[in-house]
Amino acid sequence: MGRPESELKNHGIEKLPLSPLPQVEILGITTVPESTGNAGIASSPTVFAGESARTCYSGKEIYRPADYLNPKHRPITDQVIESTRKAGHLTPRQHFEIVFGLANVSRQLLWAFFHAHPFYNSEQVSQRYVAVKEGNFFIPPLEGQALELYLRNAQEQMAAYQQLKETLEPAVAEEYLSIFPARKGEKWQKANAGVVEKKAQEVARYVLGVDTFSYLYHTVSALTLMRYFRTCSMADVPLEAKLVVYEMVNQVAKLDPHFFNELEDPYPLNQTPEFQALASLRQPIDYRAAKAFNQEFDHKLGGINSKLVDWPVNAPQTLASAVRNVLGMDSGRLPDAEAIELVLNPAKNKVLGDVLNLTTLHKLSQALHAISYTFEKKISHTADSQDQRHRMTPAARPILSTHYSGEPDYIVPTLISQNPKALALYQEIMEKTFATINRLLELGVPAEFALYRLPNAFPIRFTESSDLLNLHHKYRMRLCFNAQEEIWQASVQETQQISQVHPQISRWLLAPCGIRWSAHNTPFCPEGEKYCGQPLWDKKTEEYPSRLI
Missing domain, CATH: 3.30.1360.170 (Gyrase A; domain 2)
Incomplete structure (x- = not known):
């Protein structure tokens, strides 16, 4: 090898952030x-x-x-x-x-x-389970009025976070005890308080900045x-x-x-194609263009979080053919319906319920790679930060600045939407946050730095595609009532839409308890003391109850 460099190439960083370095x-x-x-x-x-x-x-x-x-x-x-x-x-x-x-x-x-x-x-x-401490955020290299605005809004968000936690806890406690009425006794008070606090802060985090x-x-x-x-x-x-x-x-x-x-x-x-396209067609921050895009995207969704926009017309036949290819059987010996049930019914394909997720190494389950589905989705930054951890359900996510319209644009969690006091507080901090970002941009702060003030609630609009093998795993994890509420809601909507086009496939897209129930494995719920309290194992997603927490 040639002579190694003595220091990092092209360091090129002129200004450092004001917060502690990484x-x-x-x-x-x-x-x-x-x-x-x-x-x-x-x-x-x-x-x-x-x-x-x-x-x-x-x-x-x-x-x-x-x-x-x-x-x-x-x-x-x-x-x-x-x-x-x-x-x-x-x-x-x-x-x-x-x-x-x-x-x-x-x-x-x-x-x-x-x-x-x-x-x-x-x-x-996890922000769901660990409380966020004050002063724990990125501060760009700002000065003067811009820095003052940035820090003030961060303090406002933290204050709103604490207020929301306190405001939501009674509603969380009421809902929690309606699910677990046997836990109303004194011996449960300490354990209940911990659960209630975590579920309240899970929702309160929506007001915190992405910084x-x-x-x-x-x-x-x-x-x-x-x-x-x-x-x-x-x-x-x-x-x-x-x-x-x-x-x-x-x-x-x-x-x-x-x-x-x-x-x-x-x-x-x-030299990137994104930069060149934006330079010729629009600016990274263009309120009118962003508003037009957001309105068109939301109209296509029709009021839901995730819209099925593309699927293989012959998916059941293609899946059945892939199963027969694995087993070396013709359609006379293994018809389509039996082939699909062989690979997707947990009672017949017990590998589907294995906790080590063996499907990528299991020849029969690999037939699920043969078909894919595409969704257009709108979920919050904080929900998408979890959704993207499903690395085998990849997506085309946005350059965030191109979606910024200058108007308050945010997801409202269900728990907040049904609590007038919490909703008023939530809307107030959102108005303050977006006004701060707009003012920072007016002061000439680069979008890179101004958009650090975006709340966790800011919507991410994107297109996501995956094959059935990896969607099956994702739904197994995210149809559980313990999953983050937004991702759970999107997963329910997706499986219901797959049911409309391919019911013979969707019937086997189940929560973990449903897979274990179908496979006759006990206990049906694998979560132990974290059981969500909802006996979903014998229900289709169309039959799931509504969810508040």
């Missing part, structure tokens, strides 16, 4: 087994890439990272590392994984960048980190993305300085 640490990393003399290549992504690539053409055996220590072996490996990278043969870079601990990173950054692709794994602190900090485990391969570096200037929040990605790269380069040679400079923003 914290990045390596919590775990791919390494070779302990043995004498391996220390120099113990955790080297470039060595793993080179030796794995050479193994493809080895007529003898596996090449190991330790082979790189052989002076006669090393030059060829160095050539392979460079040539495979230049040629775009990138899979050797996926063998090396890094577990990062990230802190002081905004929810907006995670939504817009780190969780906007499938090749990662994260375990992130609220998070912390998480985030695991990626060396290849994904290379891609992060190449694309970090494309994000909705390039300053914050660069701060985090550059430090991730620096941390890895401390273990392998040659990793710098693996990097391509960040892709110039003005």
Whole structure:
């Protein structure tokens, strides 16, 4: 390999945020087994890439990272590392994984960048179950009146969050005890208080800004980190993305300085097709264009959260054919109806109920890959931040600034909509928040920074597609009453619409308790003490009761 860089390429960050800088640490990393003399290549992504690539053409055996220590072996490996990278043969870079601990990173950054692709794994602190503390948010490099406005609105949001929690708790308690009347006794008071508080803060979080900090485990391969570096200037929040990605790269380069040679400079923003399209057709912030788009999109939805917009006309026949292909049977021996039931009925395909989610490795279940469905959806930023964690139901999500119309635009949770006092408080903080953003933009604050003030309730309008195998898993998780209310509602709507076009398929899209009930597994609910209180296992989604919490 060539001489490694001594410092990060093209750092290019002129102004730093006023909030605490992101914290990045390596919590775990791919390494070779302990043995004498391996220390120099113990955790080297470039060595793993080179030796794995050479193994493809080895007529003898596996090449190991330790082979790189052989002076006669090393030059060829160095050539392979460079040539495979230049040629775009990138899979050797996926063998090396890094577990990062990230802190002081905004929810907006995670939504817009780190969780906007499938090749990662994260375990992130939940705003549903962990209360948000005051002063825990990203502050862009602002000054004067703009900074004063930004900070004031953040304080207003936090005050509204606390007020909403207190206002909603009585309604939550009433609904909770109507579901679990046996828990009205004194011995349940402490446990009930904890549940009520968490369910109230789950809804109250809608008023918090998307600049609220998070912390998480985030695991990626060396290849994904290379891609992060190449694309970090494309994000909705390039300053914050660069701060985090550059430090991730620096941390890895401390273990392998040659990793710098693996990097391509960040892709110039003005050369992206999005930038060029916006430059010729509209501005990123264009109130009139955004309003026209939002109205058209919402009209198509017709008042629901998720609209089925495309599906294969012959899906049942295609699915049945795929099942027969797996088993080597003709249609006379295995008709369509029996084939579909064989793969989707949990009583016959018990793999569907396995907690390890084995379907991608199970030949019969793989037939579910054969058909796909597409939905247009409108859910809040906070709900979509969870929805996008279903990495195998990918979506085309927006450049957020292009959807900003300058008008208050937000999702209202069901619990708030049915509580006049909470609704008035909610509407008031939304008016203040959008007025603050508009004023920041008038003062010349870049959209990148002004839109950090958007509330969690801001709608994300997008198109999502997936095959039936991965939708089946998603619905299994999100039709449960313990799922986040917005995603649950969208999942119910989606399965009901699939039922209208393909009832023989939709009848088997069930909550986890429904799958276990169909498979005759007990207990039907797998949640134990977290049982939602609703016996859904023998019900179709059309028969589900309404939900408040």
